[in-house]
Amino acid sequence: MNTVEKNWEQILNKMKLEYCSSNISYNTWIAPLTVYEVTDDTVYILVKLKASLEHIEDKYLLPFKVCIAEVTGTEYEVSFVTEDSVIIKKKKETTTKKQQSNAIFENANLNPRYTFDTFVVGSNNNFAHAASLAVAESPGEIYNPLFLYGGVGLGKTHLMHSIAHFILENDPSKKVLYVTSETFTNELIDALKVGKNGNELAMTTFREKYRNNDVLLIDDIQFIIGKESTQEEFFHTFNHLHVAGKQIIISSDKPPKDIETLEARLRTRFEWGLIADISSPDYETRMAILRKKEELDGLERYHIPDDVMQYIANNVKSNIRELEGSLNKLIALANLEKKEIDIPLAAEALKDIVSPDNNREITPELIIDVVSEHFNVPVTEIKGKKRNAEIVLPRQIVMYLCRCMTDTPLKAIGAILGGKDHASISHGVKKIEHDITTDEALNNTINIIKKKINPV
Numbered sequence: 001m002n003t004v005e006k007n008w009e010q011i012l013n014k015m016k017l018e019y020c021s022s023n024i025s026y027n028t029w030i031a032p033l034t035v036y037e038v039t040d041d042t043v044y045i046l047v048k049l050k051a052s053l054e055h056i057e058d059k060y061l062l063p064f065k066v067c068i069a070e071v072t073g074t075e076y077e078v079s080f081v082t083e084d085s086v087i088i089k090k091k092k093e094t095t096t097k098k099q100q101s102n103a104i105f106e107n108a109n110l111n112p113r114y115t116f117d118t119f120v121v122g123s124n125n126n127f128a129h130a131a132s133l134a135v136a137e138s139p140g141e142i143y144n145p146l147f148l149y150g151g152v153g154l155g156k157t158h159l160m161h162s163i164a165h166f167i168l169e170n171d172p173s174k175k176v177l178y179v180t181s182e183t184f185t186n187e188l189i190d191a192l193k194v195g196k197n198g199n200e201l202a203m204t205t206f207r208e209k210y211r212n213n214d215v216l217l218i219d220d221i222q223f224i225i226g227k228e229s230t231q232e233e234f235f236h237t238f239n240h241l242h243v244a245g246k247q248i249i250i251s252s253d254k255p256p257k258d259i260e261t262l263e264a265r266l267r268t269r270f271e272w273g274l275i276a277d278i279s280s281p282d283y284e285t286r287m288a289i290l291r292k293k294e295e296l297d298g299l300e301r302y303h304i305p306d307d308v309m310q311y312i313a314n315n316v317k318s319n320i321r322e323l324e325g326s327l328n329k330l331i332a333l334a335n336l337e338k339k340e341i342d343i344p345l346a347a348e349a350l351k352d353i354v355s356p357d358n359n360r361e362i363t364p365e366l367i368i369d370v371v372s373e374h375f376n377v378p379v380t381e382i383k384g385k386k387r388n389a390e391i392v393l394p395r396q397i398v399m400y401l402c403r404c405m406t407d408t409p410l411k412a413i414g415a416i417l418g419g420k421d422h423a424s425i426s427h428g429v430k431k432i433e434h435d436i437t438t439d440e441a442l443n444n445t446i447n448i449i450k451k452k453i454n455p456v
Ligand SMILES: Nc1ncnc2c1ncn2[C@@H]1O[C@H](COP(=O)(O)OP(=O)(O)OP(=O)(O)O)[C@@H](O)[C@H]1O
Pocket: 114, 118, 119, 120, 121, 125, 150, 151, 152, 153, 154, 155, 156, 157, 158, 159, 220, 253, 289, 292, 320, 321, 324
């Protein structure tokens, strides 16, 4: 309890003796007042009756300042608050706090859905989960680096974001940065380019961004491979952070020993800490993930029958992204076609999604799906007519990749892309063909997308 609250009786008594003309005025205006909050410089006094606020402010503000100063020996500002304003203030405080923490998570590039709470632990990932939690609890202290690896869509990114969320929730002052190795590489390419034009600050800014962190998370490190300058820069970033006891978390589709084009000095460093793998989920885990998604997305209202959930879990085995995609597709079909959710509808939903990953055929549809996910632009937008840059670039990349990775004629590509004519497709293909010769970052991005489409 602070000195104002401790001496409140005495302060009120002083007010009564020195500033109230009668017992009635004291009992009416002063006696019901209580201390709401005391900050370093202000005493907030709670006025129960809203109607009396104006009168109290007019008549007693200065007297309160004087009495509080005389009794406690400290000068405070005085502010009268009502219950309504307290509720509004509290709401504002929680909203601001929420906005601040959202901003912190956004600055670290984190997906708010990817937390430990939403991660289902099963036999396929329990070691990776335990290691991630241990690192989140003591960053930089036990397993450094933490190297997570596993096949496509098995939860590596989800676990990395969970670690970052956990650390920031415990200590929002920690500097945490999540990036993909593609972003790291492209930003390095840009910094080197600007640097060549005489702007030395560009490299300093780049290095500060990556080295000035308590926790650095680099996703999909396999895409950094085979690029000497990037590996060199990443090597120095790694050393800088590691020597300073800062936590590094890396993900990849393979363990370090199997990443052939990784420089030996990086490979040994990646093996310094702990390597944890995530494998394909078993049936129980797949069911638990489907139920978790049902709960998180509020899908209970669709009353999806058990046998439908079991059908999906039985048929989508090796990629959790596809597992989730199947459920999304099922709900979309049920909504759009106003059909009952049953096994035939689930079979229809699965037919577009499930593919034996390794020898899947490269089709324009596959290219569109991968590009859509890479840029986080919906397929409908890629096939649509909008002309904004965030959509035009992925669309032109689709045109280019369909041309060089499939035998589809330009006219057919146009038809698949929502009825575009031959000339627009030809223009899009030529544009990308030209741009990759001058824009190294774009070239890097397209190479990564190609590897995602055809990993072998
Ligand atoms: N154990 C899990 N519990 C709940 N959701 C999961 C789990 N594992 C993966 N997911 C979900 O599956 C989707 C794909 O996961 P994520 O992006 O983390 O995979 P990834 O291994 O990083 O894939 P990629 O190799 O493509 O980078 C995400 O929506 C994620 O939330």
